[in-house]
Amino acid sequence: LFDHYSYHCPANGHHKEIDLINRDPKQVNEDVVKVDFEDVIAEPDGTHSLDGVWKASYTTFTVSKYWCYRILSAILGIPVALLWGFLFACLSFCHIWAVVPCIKSCLIESQCLSRIYSLAIHTFCDPLFEALAKIFSSVRVVLRKEV
Template sequence: MMKGEDSEEVEIDLGDSSDPEESENGEEPQTLWKAQPSLEEEENIHTSTLVEISDTKPLINARDPRGINDCLKVTFEDVIAEPVSVRSGDRVWIWSNALFEVSRVWIYRVVTVLLALPMSVLSGFIFAILSCFHIWMIRPCLQCVLIGTRWLWGLWNIVLGIFVDPFFRSAGKCCGGFSIHLAKE
């Protein structure tokens, strides 16, 4: 499968490409393994009316909208590559490709069934606790400190405006006259 190529379905012919009998008949070889692209699978998902109303429905189509896991876009050619000097048989290469893709997809699905729901509940619990702690404890304490030290902010702005700001403005004007010219010798 080529990256960035959009097609209706991806077919991998597991027959030997060197069989002259199949090509002479004019018949197409039998496809033993066929994978539907992810776009068609996503379009055919039947959801309940509760999910159609939900705010999470856009997540079905765009599961990594910020590209957090772009490093995991791995294909067979990214992992296994035979140089020109060493080659296995055509059938071995094709079957290896097919088994890699099928096992990668199905093992991922099985592991996510076993781990995704418990991890979602655990991470939801942790983020709920952290959010509650931040909303009801940290932020009110910070607001109390900011209200109590509002005069300090005003004093600090006055000190910066009287002593520090003029110094840096004059230093900027002094250094603004310098220019650098690069020339080849």
Template structure:
């Protein structure tokens, strides 16, 4: 698959070049922009439906799936029609599946993320805050238990084992 860095954008219609420059002007630096002035993308007209590149791995073309080596070639028309069939089936299959599945899956995804947000806000974060509040008391109690019981035992075992030396040698047959 060819990476996007090799693709070149070719302008066909130069009549409204000034209008395009105004529409595609870069955003102001963060220190000069205000959140109320920056336009929010609408759900009805979006230039890029994957602005963060979440689905880069799904950019599949005909040549990524089917390719003929130089030693064997089918008829040119067969190759062209196969490419057209592949692209048509991919595009129309996707469109038909999204007509059937997009609304229910987005509804379920929205409910799932709402449930996760609710659990995070009302269950997880309060538990974490309780742990952070109680942790200093538990830490001092745990350090006392370690210093009284575990540290002397480990020190004794270490002194007993400090005189043991292990010599590894390779045994030949």
């Protein structure tokens, strides 16, 4: 059979060891797809089926889930992996060749606009607010409570 770690792609020069036992090392599906019999079917106290039915239900659920997943992954796993690989390659391509350069371009242009905006504020608004500050700095407010 296969080793615990194996995967080779020498044609492209790519070589990576993958773990055939722990197939979710980054725990991507920790809370999402971990569905056992007890996570789906539960009988509260006072409402129990026959013990034989409960055991048969457990076995049926577990075995059918196991083999259905195996059959689906055997039939569709490689085509779906191909589609996801293509999708993420396209996303990476767009991000590298379009999104990042566009963001960089916008940042460069926004720096230019921010300088123009800053110059306009300092030229027109600063004198106005300084004049208003001098006018209102001599205003005194006295609060009295009359009874």
